[in-house]
Amino acid sequence: MINHYYKNKSRFLVAADCIIFGFKEKELHVLLTRRPVEPLAGEWSLMGGFVAENESLEAAAKKVLYDYTQQEGIYMEQVNAYGEIDRDTGGRVISVAFYALVRLEEFDTSLAQKFDAKWINIKELPKLIFDHNQMVKDALTLLRFKVSMEPIIFEFFDEKFTLPALQDLYEAIYQREIDKRNFRKKLSSMEILDKLDIKDTLSSKRGAFYYQFNEEKYNDLLERGKYFSL
Amino acid sequence: MINHYYKNKSRFLVAADCIIFGFKEKELHVLLTRRPVEPLAGEWSLMGGFVAENESLEAAAKKVLYDYTQQEGIYMEQVNAYGEIDRDTGGRVISVAFYALVRLEEFDTSLAQKFDAKWINIKELPKLIFDHNQMVKDALTLLRFKVSMEPIIFEFFDEKFTLPALQDLYEAIYQREIDKRNFRKKLSSMEILDKLDIKDTLSSKRGAFYYQFNEEKYNDLLERGKYFSL
DNA sequence: ACAAAAGTGTTCACACTACACCCATGG
DNA sequence: CCATGGGTGTAGTGTGAACACTTTTGT
Numbered sequence: 414m415i416n417h418y419y420k421n422k423s424r425f426l427v428a429a430d431c432i433i434f435g436f437k438e439k440e441l442h443v444l445l446t447r448r449p450v451e452p453l454a455g456e457w458s459l460m461g462g463f464v465a466e467n468e469s470l471e472a473a474a475k476k477v478l479y480d481y482t483q484q485e486g487i488y489m490e491q492v493n494a495y496g497e498i499d500r501d502t503g504g505r506v507i508s509v510a511f512y513a514l515v516r517l518e519e520f521d522t523s524l525a526q527k528f529d530a531k532w533i534n535i536k537e538l539p540k541l542i543f544d545h546n547q548m549v550k551d552a553l554t555l556l557r558f559k560v561s562m563e564p565i566i567f568e569f570f571d572e573k574f575t576l577p578a579l580q581d582l583y584e585a586i587y588q589r590e591i592d593k594r595n596f597r598k599k600l601s602s603m604e605i606l607d608k609l610d611i612k613d614t615l616s617s618k619r620g621a622f623y624y625q626f627n628e629e630k631y632n633d634l635l636e637r638g639k640y641f642s643l
Numbered sequence: 644m645i646n647h648y649y650k651n652k653s654r655f656l657v658a659a660d661c662i663i664f665g666f667k668e669k670e671l672h673v674l675l676t677r678r679p680v681e682p683l684a685g686e687w688s689l690m691g692g693f694v695a696e697n698e699s700l701e702a703a704a705k706k707v708l709y710d711y712t713q714q715e716g717i718y719m720e721q722v723n724a725y726g727e728i729d730r731d732t733g734g735r736v737i738s739v740a741f742y743a744l745v746r747l748e749e750f751d752t753s754l755a756q757k758f759d760a761k762w763i764n765i766k767e768l769p770k771l772i773f774d775h776n777q778m779v780k781d782a783l784t785l786l787r788f789k790v791s792m793e794p795i796i797f798e799f800f801d802e803k804f805t806l807p808a809l810q811d812l813y814e815a816i817y818q819r820e821i822d823k824r825n826f827r828k829k830l831s832s833m834e835i836l837d838k839l840d841i842k843d844t845l846s847s848k849r850g851a852f853y854y855q856f857n858e859e860k861y862n863d864l865l866e867r868g869k870y871f872s873l
Numbered sequence: 874a875c876a877a878a879a880g881t882g883t884t885c886a887c888a889c890t891a892c893a894c895c896c897a898t899g900g
Numbered sequence: 901c902c903a904t905g906g907g908t909g910t911a912g913t914g915t916g917a918a919c920a921c922t923t924t925t926g927t
Contacts (some may be wrong), residue, residue: 418680419734423696424654427726427737450648466653470726470737494724496657496700504649507657507700507737509724577879594881595917617878619924637786807906824908825890847905848898 430545432492432512432552433482435520435532436569441530441585442482443549444515448542449529452503458542459549460530461508474511480608481528482515486567489513490559500544500575503513508544512552514568535585560586562582564605564641567626575613575621576600583643603641605631652694655737659703660691660775662722662742662782663712665750665762666799671815674711674745675781679759688772689779689845690760692739696705704741706786711758712745719743719797722782722788730774738774765815769855790816794835794871797856805843805851806830813873834872835861 433444448458460481466475470491477489492510500508515533525531533539538549560566560583567574569582580596600606607627612620634641678688690711694703700721706718722740730738747762755761763769768779790796790813796860797804799812810826830836837857842850864871 419656422656422693425657425694426649426652427655427657462728463652464737466735469728471726478693491723492720494700496694496739498697498699505696506649507694509726529698575879591917593879593917595879598882599916611653614925617924618876618926619879621879783877805906823906824892827907828909829889844898848900849896849899849904849906851906 425505427464427470428461428501428506428508429464429470429477430459430488430508430510430522430548431474431477431481432459432510432549433478433515434512434535434552434556434569436519436585437517437532437583439581439585441535441582442517443509443535443538444525444543445539446481446528446530447532453542455541455544456483456542457533457543458573459510461638462529462601463504464509470509471511474509476514478513478515481524481530483521483524484515487513487515488565490555492548492555495544495548502543508548509551510548512556514565516569516571518571524626536574536588557586561643562641564626564631567643575623577616577621578613579624599643603634603639605634605641657694657736658691658736658738659694659700659707660689660740660778661704661707661711661719662689662740662763662779663708663745663784664742664765664786664799665745665747665760666812666815667747669764669813669815672747673768674755674760675763675769675771676711676758676760677717683740683772685771687763687775688822689740689775690758694739700739701741703783704743708743708745711754711760712751713751713754714745717745718795720785722778722785723773723829725778732773740757740778740782742786742797746799746801748801755810760837766818784834787816789844791873792871794856796873803839803853803855805846805853807846807851808843809854829873833864833869835864835871 435442435444445457448454448456454628460477462473462477464470474489478489479485486617490509492512494507494509496507498505509559535553538546540546541549566579566582576597580591583596594619605627606624609623609625611623613623614620631641653827663869665672665674672691673807675687676690678686691705691709691848704719707720709715711853719741722742724737724739726737730733746768765783770776771779796809806827810821810823813826814820815847835857839853839855841853844850861871
């Protein structure tokens with residue numbers, strides 16, 4: 414016996430929109446594209462795609478990420494669902510936003526050409542279509558919160574990074590300057606980084622030592638009842 | 644000219660599920676119902692309903708809240724969207740969860756009868772249908788975070804409350820005991836409460852003074868560059 | 874030699890924690 | 901008069917913020 418509870422109910426288009434963050438030139442950037450279709454073709458937009466029948470929301474977002482970056486295993490988290498009736502002027506679409514952190518060292522810039530996409534400095538965010546500006550705002554709020562609570566800031570880097578670069582990223586995320594000594598003190602007190610023997614000599618004459626995030630040390634921290642906090 | 648971008652895409656049933664919190668007998672409770680329809684009829688479930696064509700997600704959630712509590716202006720916030728393919732064993736449904744805080748003083752208990760609903764102590768949460776346990780867990784995490792950052796704890800009360808009751812609620816939310824003096828010190832340092840001349844003499848012989856949250860004082864606090872923090 | 878960025882400790886203020894006794898009242 | 905819960909202050913500890921100089925090296 415089948416009931417009719419699920420029958421005669423409205424069905425909706427569901428989209429997954431991605432706020433793709435990257436770190437470049439000491440600033441936080443978002444990957445944006447010129448919308449290829451009407452309405453509002455040519456306007457700035459987040460990367461998105463419709464959810465398919467046999468796809469979870471996360472899978473749809475991962476697909477969008479893979480299509481535009483060709484990277485897998487990208488750190489991703491749901492921001493919110495957006496469901497105002499007229500949010501999409503092309504039709505009734507419910508959109509679920511995800512933010513993602515990508516490593517720009519690995520980014521294939523030819524992809525940007527292909528999709529008419531561009532890394533835009535978060536400080537110079539243009540007007541986006543629909544409610545995408547709100548999505549970016551919400552994503553940034555969540556990112557800030559998460560960065561302060563969990564060691565996700567390292568997802569922006571390809572394994573190794575220098576402390577000055579890490580601090581630049583931190584300052585870009587929070588849009589405020591912080592004291593170098595306090596920043597390094599906090600990091601070293603957590604004992605979650607490995608100092609490497611090699612230096613990055615590109616961005617300074619003296620050169621800055623590379624560091625790596627050490628997952629085991631991080632787990633040790635948690636086992637001691639301590640928490641990550643930046 | 645109309646494009647085909649929105650055509651031939653899958654459409655989904657979208658539900659709004661509500662985690663309705665209330666404070667009762669010194670414990671945090673959630674309003675649950677016995678699911679009236681198959682599959683899993685008779686099992687414990689959150690309150691929910693399908694989103695209609697001309698309804699935003701928030702409006703759908705508000706409707707669910709109104710139907711089950713007959714209260715308006717309830718504090719409500721989105722938790723997350725849940726979109727695993729098989730999360731609902733009755734069909735493909737994408738669900739957006741909202742948590743809400745209701746005043747149990749005003750709650751009409753006859754409604755509970757009508758909907759086969761019950762206030763369940765959060766410490767004795769039964770197995771719920773689908774991913775509803777996860778939703779409650781996520782809602783509780785978000786609630787704890789929000790309570791510590793914004794003055795929403797007062798939404799549990801009908802205007803006035805005593806400090807012992809407020810502390811009981813706080814301890815129920817965080818499931819840990821805290822020091823009476825420190826709790827009161829923190830509250831009084833924010834200067835956002837008005838002490839009334841009347842006492843609640845029901846729960847103790849001596850009686851505890853009633854207090855009220857004062858919105859203007861709270862705004863003054865913000866203007867001074869300070870923040871609410873519990 | 875000098876410019877430019879890397880690296881390094883200490884002090885102070887404030888916030889959080891722990892802790893014990895008196896008060897008011899109903900029964 | 902006594903049992904029950906309401907109400908109050910202080911000292912110690914830890915965390916976050918402010919702050920200046922030396923080192924290295926490429927040009």
